[in-house]
Amino acid sequence: MAFSPDGSRLAAGDMTGRVTLWDGDHRHRVTALPNTFQPRIGSRLEAVSALAFSPDGRTLAVGGTNGGLQLWDVPTGQRIGGLLTTPGDAVYTLAFDARGTTLYAGSAHIPLQRYDLDPSHALSRVGARTDGSGLSPAQWQTYIPDAPYRRVCIPA
Incomplete structure (x- = not known):
């Protein structure tokens, strides 16, 4: 789970790879992101293992147990681009820099990955x-x- 910086949204991921956005003040479901991770043919579902909002709360980074990493536009509920390239290990930690132009992703056996989003x-x-x-x-x-x-x- 992750709260947006202003506390107005709560993102919660589950074992099927779905992410649900909740109203942080009123505890009502706002939306569910469709098909957060597209399963590869013959592969198992990818669970959500990490979430992070950008500093302005407009972008949500979603990490998965199979190494998936996807960005979402929070206001529209739409994907931003395709999956980001990762080494393939489960993504356990995500964080944006203060400007929201760099995303950091951490895994158990892989050094911290840096993604320039500018x-x-x-x-x-x-x-x-x-x-x-x-x-x-x-x-x-x-x-x-x-x-x-x-x-x-x-x-x-």
């Missing part, structure tokens, strides 16, 4: 790796299928 950092890395040309529409569809194509790097 979109401007990602855009600058794309620009640097493509010599400023950015992603082609085909590459965009491969790597960012949930967002419409746009040019993000301007050649020098």
Whole structure:
């Protein structure tokens, strides 16, 4: 379980991978996040093992027993992107930095993992790796299928 920083929401995860958001003041269920972890074919359900709200309370990080790590937009109840890449061990601890731009995840046998969530950092890395040309529409569809194509790097 995790409370949002202002105490207005309580997130509770269960053994089936479901996360339910509760109104922290009135103790009423607000919503349940759909399919927090998509089970892989032939694998068992992934239980929720860690939860953390971002400092502004708008993002919820959900860690699982099979190493799943997913971000959710709290106001809309929608996923943010796909699963974050982890070493595969159960995620036992999650914490955001004070600005909400870095997420830390801890496991029993894996060193602390750091995830840079700042979109401007990602855009600058794309620009640097493509010599400023950015992603082609085909590459965009491969790597960012949930967002419409746009040019993000301007050649020098």
